[in-house]
Amino acid sequence: MEVKQANATKLKADFFHGGPGKNSPTTGYTSDESSPLIGGNVAVVSPSExxxxxxxxxxxxxxIVVNACIGAGLLNFPSAYQAAGGVAVGTIMQVLFLFLIFSSLLVLAVCSDVRNSNSYQDMMQSMCGTAGNIACAVCVIIYCFGTCVTFFIIMGDQLDSILALATHNDQTKYWYTDRKFTITVLAVCIVLPLCLPKNISILKWPSSVGVIGTIYVAVVIIINYYLLPTNAATHIVTRPTSWTDVFAAVPTICFGFQCHISAVPVYASLKQRTVGQFAWVITGALLIATVTYVLTGIYGSLTFGDRVCSDVLLSYDSGNVTVTVARVMILGNMLTSYPILHFCGRLAIETIYVTARKLPPAAAELTQTRRRIVETLSWFVLSLILALFVPTIGSVISVIGGLAAVFILVFPGLCLIQLALNSASADSSKSKRRFQIVLGVVFAALGTFMFGESVTAALMVDFGVISGGTVDC
Structure with a gap:
């Protein structure tokens, strides 16, 4: 598969205007793409060639990478810190994970250079063949769907508090203030119309400033720690009760730092496409994200202790003006983020459909409109129904956070192993290949463990086998 390197303008056009290239998932694959590279030799090419x-x-x-990182996961960090055993344990876990996250992002850059891939799925196709591409598409669908459910839950959380302020905390239960009603109305009137078009160009400016809103939330949490009176009854967790508690922060950390799907197109769009230049990019982005997450986790934990809600903003009084502004900004961010995640998931569905049906580009385009409407409505209705009955974002993040570990570690690990196995004829020393294989195995094993542990723990909490360690608000 000859994947053309696209510049930033082309990437933006493809994403926001629904204009995929000739080899994109929505229009079919070339004949080369049907031949997996597993077991064959990979010709490593220079990006400049x-x-x-x-x-x-x-x-x-x-x-761009910061915008991909910082989002809904920010609200769950204080709760994750307390569940893991306190701010010290949570911060240490986060710093340790940073090394893995940084390394895996560099691996993605190296592997995407093999065939100048400009998307995560293109890279999986070039390194692991069609099977790898389909596996990646399935994970993208599940991850994006779960994230969309999270967005709806967060919308409901913010609407509840905003309406409480508007009604002066009137405890009377009105039908028009019912959570299920407000989420549904907002979803049908605003979110659904933004999801139906073939392109989402209208969202490129609102979504680009979403990071400002999330950083504002972090600032509000810090400021309110000093402004609010100290509650003597607050119990702050300082150590884990069991060694397994430390893993409670894993899903939130993975969910919060999952920028890997966006990292490959960002790398492809750099003026200087080199691994060294990309290292500077991810260093700056991860530094900003880490500082934001750590400060939010620490100050949110110190303010509310073990009574902090899984959505930290719910822990504040509805009459707090600065927090109300934060809620409005988060609400707006979720309204524009949902269609973008849905768009990514829809493209992944198209990948599987077109590949399974072996449709040529012309045939795929004929039924594209009908498929888009059916896919969008099905996605929207299912995610809305789940959001109406799932109580907190912690319930969803515990599952999709584990899946984020697949994008962060498992897929990069498999690609690194494949790179080493197929570079025997290239200018690569035996010791270097062995190191790549060992590192790839470590990545894949750790990612698989994190995914399995997170999903298993989430299921055990759901079935009442263990306590979730978080507060439902």
């Missing part, structure tokens, strides 16, 4: 220069600066790339 076959790619065109991108237009994204280092600073711009840092902002």
């Amino acid at each position: 076959e790619s065109t220069s991108g237009k994204t600066s280092t600073f711009g790339a840092v902002f």
Whole structure:
């Protein structure tokens, strides 16, 4: 498969205008794409040989990666810190994970250079063949769907508090203030119309400033720690009650730092597409995200202790003006983020459909409109129904956070192993290949463990086998 290197303008057009290239998942694959590379030799090419220069600066790339990182997961960090055994344990776990996250992002850059891939799925196709691409598409669908459910839950959380302020905390239960009603109305009137179009170009500016809203939330949490009176009854967890408690923060950390799906197109769009330049990009982005998450986790934990809600904003009084502004900003961010995640999931569905049916581009385009409407309505209705009956974002993040570990570690690990196995004829030393294989195995094993542990723990909590360690608000 000859994947053309796209510049930043092309990438933005493909994503926001629904204009995939000729080899994209929505229009079918070339004949080369049907031949897996597993077991064969991979010709490693230099980015300068076959790619065109991108237009994204280092600073711009840092902002894009930060925007991909910081989001809904921010609200769950204080709760995750307390469940894991306190701010010290939570912070240490986060710092340790940073090394894995940083390394796996570099692995993605190296592997995407093999065939100048410009998307995560293109990279999986080039390294692991069609089977790897389909596996990646399935995970993208599940991850994006779970994230969309989380967005609806967060919308409901913020609406509850905003309406409580508007009604002056009137305890009377009105039908128009019922959570299920407000989420449904907001979803049908605003979210659904944004999901139906073929392109989502209208969202490129609102979504690009979403990171400002989440950083504002972190600032509000810090400021309110000093402004609010100290509650003597607050119990702050300082150590885990069991060694297994430390893993409670894993899903939130993985969910919060999962920027890997966006990392490959960002790398492809750099003015200087080199691994060294990309290292500077992810260093800056991860530093900003880490500081934001750590401060939110620490100050949220110190303010509310073990009584902090899984959505930290719910722990504050509905009359707090600064927090109300934060709720409005988060609500707006979720309204524009849902269609983007849905768009990514819809493209992944198209990948599986077109591949399974072996449709040529012309045939796939004929029924594209009907498929888009059916896929969108099905996705929307199912995610809305789940959000209406799932009580907290912690319940969803505990599952999709584990799945994020697959994108962060498992897939990069498999690609690194494949790179080492297929570079025997290239200019690569035996010791280097052995190191790549060992590192790839470690990545894949750790990612699989994190995924299994997170999902198992979530199921045990759901069935009442163990306590979830979080507060339902």
